[in-house]
Structure formats: structure tokens, C-alpha cells
Amino acid sequence: MDNRVLFVDDDQMLLSSMERCLGLKLNLDTALSGPEALDRMRSTTYSVVVSDMRMPGMDGVQFIEKARQVAKHTVYMMLTGNQDVQTAIRAVNEGQVFRFLTKPCRPEEIAAAVAQAQHQYDLEASERELLNKTFVGALGVFADVVETLQPRLVGRSGKTEQIFDDLRQRCLLPARWEYKVAAKVLLLGFAMQTQQQSGVNVSPTQANMQLNRACTTAARIVQRIPRLDPVAEIIRCVPTTDGALVHANSEDPSDVILNGAALLRVAHMIEAMVDSGVECAIAMEAIRKTLPALNDKLAAAARDAYPSDIEVEGVPVDIENLQPGLVLFEDLTGAGGATLLRSGRELSQTHIEKLKEEKASRGVLPPVIVTRASFLAAFPEAVTAQTV
Incomplete structure (x- = not known):
């Protein structure tokens, strides 16, 4: 998994020291300000970000709030002086940062803390992968089976x-x-x-x-x-x-x-x-x-x-095969062109019986044109059929 780490501090000497002491142990990048760090994070995935609390323009808390909008899965840590401990504790309690370190802090302490943050990142990434590939995948299979039926x-x-x-x-x-x-x-x-x-x-x-x-x-x-x-x-x-x-x-x-x-x-x-x-x-x-x-x-x-090329179509159904629930796609006319039922009307058993009587008395009646949706609901096995 990714183990790229970003250090954010306005002190160039401190960043240079981190690169010398930790550059061989960590895949390390640095940034001198919150805005510079955000630019880096938009193009590079970091598992851990370590930010100073006191920086001009955008302090550590403000930076992490914005950074979470760019990389919500990254694990964040904060470096702070003694005077900012209460602010850092509040950030930890609110879930903004994984942990904080007080200055001065030895490189080996920072390396150990970054390793713990990296472990946390790996755990969360594994959990997301389990959720997406196992639970969600199993649910997708279940959905496919039900749809097949x-x-x-x-x-x-x-x-x-x-x-x-x-x-x-x-x-x-x-x-x-x-x-x-x-x-x-x-x-x-x-x-x-x-x-x-x-x-x-x-x-x-x-x-x-x-x-x-x-x-x-x-x-x-x-x-x-x-x-x-x-x-x-x-x-x-x-x-x-x-x-x-x-x-x-x-x-x-x-x-x-x-x-x-x-x-x-x-x-x-x-x-x-x-x-x-x-x-x-x-x-x-x-x-x-x-x-x-x-x-x-x-x-x-x-x-x-919304699609612009809606195909409005009806499906012809012979009188003998009509079922309750079919919906008329167009007006149904009787002898002499009189309108018997309007388009959009759902056929009931009574309607169907009357149509069968009409056909018996006249000898022949053309198929009734119904909506495609109601046809598929009534005859799901005939999805590709044109007539019934």
C-alpha cells in the first residue's frame, strides 16, 4: 500500500533536517505552507501528513480541515509547541488528527509515530477494500440472481x-x-x-x-x-x-x-x-x-x-390474450369509430369480457395496442415479442 508521507512546516531548516534524518526510512515530501501542501495533495496520494500547528496565513487546524476535503482517507498528525497543546488535544478529540507531537521532538520519535499512523492507514484501507470487494460484491451477486429470476x-x-x-x-x-x-x-x-x-x-x-x-x-x-x-x-x-x-x-x-x-x-x-x-x-x-x-x-x-430519443411505442395484443392490468397505448374504438376507452386506461376483467363479446358479435376485431411497459409486466417471458 502507499507509504508516501508529507511534512508541512514553514521552517525550511526543520524540513531539511527531516529529509536528512528520515529520507532513507520514509518516502518523504515537504511543503513550506498549507496552500503548497494542498497543491501537492491534489496530484499525489499521501498515506500520512504531518503538519506544524503554527504557520503564517493558514495554521495547522485550518490546513487539515481543507486537506480532508482533498484526501479524506489520509491519516493526519500535528507538530505543536507547548502553548498549543490544548488546541491539538481538541483536534484529536474531534477526529481531525490521529495524534500530536510536541516540539522539540527527536527524529526517531517522529519516525515511530509515522509508522503507527501508516499502520492505521493500512488498516482503514484494508477495511474499505473488504467492504467494497466482499460485502458489496456479494450483494451485487445477490442482485444479479434476483434480477435473473x-x-x-x-x-x-x-x-x-x-x-x-x-x-x-x-x-x-x-x-x-x-x-x-x-x-x-x-x-x-x-x-x-x-x-x-x-x-x-x-x-x-x-x-x-x-x-x-x-x-x-x-x-x-x-x-x-x-x-x-x-x-x-x-x-x-x-x-x-x-x-x-x-x-x-x-x-x-x-x-x-x-x-x-x-x-x-x-x-x-x-x-x-x-x-x-x-x-x-x-x-x-x-x-x-x-x-x-x-x-x-x-x-x-x-x-x-433525461434521454432525448425516447421511443414511444405500443404493443399489439390479440383480444383472447388480454389480461387485467394492461394499459391502452391509444384510444380503443368500436363500430363506426366511436371511442370505447381512452388511451392510458388500465384494462379490467370487465373491459376484457366486453371486448370478447364485441369480437364474438362482429366476428373479428384488430389487436388492442397497449403500452410496452404494461405488456412486459403482464408477459415477462415475452420481452422481445412484438405481438401475443
């Missing part, structure tokens, strides 16, 4: 992930593993509902009930896995988000959860409406109506991320 949902999870990441980048939010996993597993909740529970083209009330059930189910699944509590909270908050975004670069867990839930709700709505052939203007109106506090930046991101 639900042909209607194959590919939807990946689309939601892509839309989510597009929105995240447009809103200038940092990439986080919690977001990636939450976007992956949301559809698990839908996949584990019955076909009737997870139907499409339903009323807003029914759609909200479906979303609540799906999020509750998905959150219950992931919260059983160690260290995935933040993912469970993001998913659990999706149904109740109002679309507001909070501080983009905040590391506060509650802010991370609120931002993730807002983006995931919008990504899910976009994916579902694209799948149903809804055009952008109508989709944006629905999103704004559903999320009253929708952040302007997120609204603009949603509009820009």
Missing part, C-alpha cells in the same frame, strides 16, 4: 445506477460507495414483490405504496450486512425525500443520506418513466409535482440527463 427487471438496476451517477456528477456531489450500492439494490425490493404488487401504470397512491414496500424490503436486506447501515438508511429515506439537496461536500452522515435519497428517488423516477416511454417535459412535471422541494441544481441535472 425477474425478467421484467433485467437491466433496470444498471440503468438506475447510470442515471444516478449522471445526476451525481451534474450536481457536483462526490462519488461514494454508499451511493453505488444503494442504486444497485433498490430494485431488489421491487423484484421481491409479487407481480400484482409491483405493477406499472398504477395510481399515484398505489405507486407510493409500491415504493414504500420496495424500499422497506431492500433496506431490511442490506441492514443485515455489517457496515451497510448507511445504505439501508439512504434506501429507507427514498419514499419520504422532498428532493432537497444539502451541502454537497459534507461528510455529515445525515447529509450523505439525504443527498443520496434525493438523487436515488429522481433516478428511479427517470428510469421508470423512460421505460414507459414518457417524454421529458411530462416527466419533469411529474417529478416536480412529486418532489415539492426539488433542488434547482437537481432539477436541471434531471432535465439534462
Whole structure:
């Protein structure tokens, strides 16, 4: 793992001394100020950063606060004089620094402290790798298995992930593993509902009930896995988000959860409406109506991320094969051109019986054109079929 160390101090003599005494033991870089150190950190990964407390312009605490925004996984240490001990102790207690050393400090003491900080960095890096490659990987396999058992949902999870990441980048939010996993597993909740529970083209009330059930189910699944509590909270908050975004670069867990839930709700709505052939203007109106506090930046991101080449299409279904829940893609007309049912109407068993009676009396009726989304919900095994 990386063992590059950065020393930050406005005393050139001290930095030169560190290079002479520790240069052979450590992969060492130096910087004479906080701004110079930040420039280095933007292009180089450091496992440990050791900063002096008292520096002109930007002191050690201010530097570390800014440095954490650039390299949050780096382990930070502070060199301080006796007069700054209370400040250093407070920084340690607040989690800003791993430990502090008081001046004067012998090179071997600094080397030993850096070794401990390096060990801490390695432990945290190993933990992140375990989380990303083991827990998250296992969860991804589980999601793939469930999607395989639900042909209607194959590919939807990946689309939601892509839309989510597009929105995240447009809103200038940092990439986080919690977001990636939450976007992956949301559809698990839908996949584990019955076909009737997870139907499409339903009323807003029914759609909200479906979303609540799906999020509750998905959150219950992931919260059983160690260290995935933040993912469970993001998913659990999706149904109740109002679309507001909070501080983009905040590391506060509650802010991370609120931002993730807002983006995931919008990504899910976009994916579902694209799948149903809804055009952008109508989709944006629905999103704004559903999320009253929708952040302007997120609204603009949603509009820009929405595909411009929506393929609005219907699927013909013979009268004998109609099922309740299919939704009319176009108006259904009877003899003489009279409108029997309007487009967008969900067929009930009563509607279907009347259509069968109409066909029996007239001898022939053309296939009924239904929406692609409702067709795939009713006939998941016929994903590539053109007619039934």
C-alpha cells in the first residue's frame, strides 16, 4: 500500500533536517505552507501528513480541515509547541488528527509515530477494500440472481445506477460507495414483490405504496450486512425525500443520506418513466409535482440527463390474450369509430369480457395496442415479442 508521507512546516531548516534524518526510512515530501501542501495533495496520494500547528496565513487546524476535503482517507498528525497543546488535544478529540507531537521532538520519535499512523492507514484501507470487494460484491451477486429470476427487471438496476451517477456528477456531489450500492439494490425490493404488487401504470397512491414496500424490503436486506447501515438508511429515506439537496461536500452522515435519497428517488423516477416511454417535459412535471422541494441544481441535472430519443411505442395484443392490468397505448374504438376507452386506461376483467363479446358479435376485431411497459409486466417471458 502507499507509504508516501508529507511534512508541512514553514521552517525550511526543520524540513531539511527531516529529509536528512528520515529520507532513507520514509518516502518523504515537504511543503513550506498549507496552500503548497494542498497543491501537492491534489496530484499525489499521501498515506500520512504531518503538519506544524503554527504557520503564517493558514495554521495547522485550518490546513487539515481543507486537506480532508482533498484526501479524506489520509491519516493526519500535528507538530505543536507547548502553548498549543490544548488546541491539538481538541483536534484529536474531534477526529481531525490521529495524534500530536510536541516540539522539540527527536527524529526517531517522529519516525515511530509515522509508522503507527501508516499502520492505521493500512488498516482503514484494508477495511474499505473488504467492504467494497466482499460485502458489496456479494450483494451485487445477490442482485444479479434476483434480477435473473425477474425478467421484467433485467437491466433496470444498471440503468438506475447510470442515471444516478449522471445526476451525481451534474450536481457536483462526490462519488461514494454508499451511493453505488444503494442504486444497485433498490430494485431488489421491487423484484421481491409479487407481480400484482409491483405493477406499472398504477395510481399515484398505489405507486407510493409500491415504493414504500420496495424500499422497506431492500433496506431490511442490506441492514443485515455489517457496515451497510448507511445504505439501508439512504434506501429507507427514498419514499419520504422532498428532493432537497444539502451541502454537497459534507461528510455529515445525515447529509450523505439525504443527498443520496434525493438523487436515488429522481433516478428511479427517470428510469421508470423512460421505460414507459414518457417524454421529458411530462416527466419533469411529474417529478416536480412529486418532489415539492426539488433542488434547482437537481432539477436541471434531471432535465439534462433525461434521454432525448425516447421511443414511444405500443404493443399489439390479440383480444383472447388480454389480461387485467394492461394499459391502452391509444384510444380503443368500436363500430363506426366511436371511442370505447381512452388511451392510458388500465384494462379490467370487465373491459376484457366486453371486448370478447364485441369480437364474438362482429366476428373479428384488430389487436388492442397497449403500452410496452404494461405488456412486459403482464408477459415477462415475452420481452422481445412484438405481438401475443
